[in-house]
Amino acid sequence: MDHIENLTKYIGQFVDELARTGLTDVVISPGSRSTPIAMLMVEHPNIKDWVIIDERSAAFLR
Structure with a gap:
């Protein structure tokens, strides 16, 4: 596994944990x-995004 795959897996687990603990919406400023x-x-x-x-x-934003 290269460093990009490792980073993607790590961030994916972080996002999953945020959703599991109740995060429902995120505001993204690209x-x-x-x-x-x-x-x-x-x-x-399970996450609604607002760009x-x-x-x-x-x-x-409210």
């Missing part, structure tokens, strides 16, 4: 550094 976790959050069947381009505006 950027290159957040891509791995954002992609896994969007793909998770807000400007992270400053995203802070006010």
Whole structure:
């Protein structure tokens, strides 16, 4: 397994645990550094994603 596969597996387990403990919604402000976790959050069947381009505006989403 290479480091990208290891990182994806690790982040996938983290996202699964967040969903298991009650996380239902996430707000995503796309950027290159957040891509791995954002992609896994969007793909998770139990998590609703909200994509807000400007992270400053995203802070006010209710």
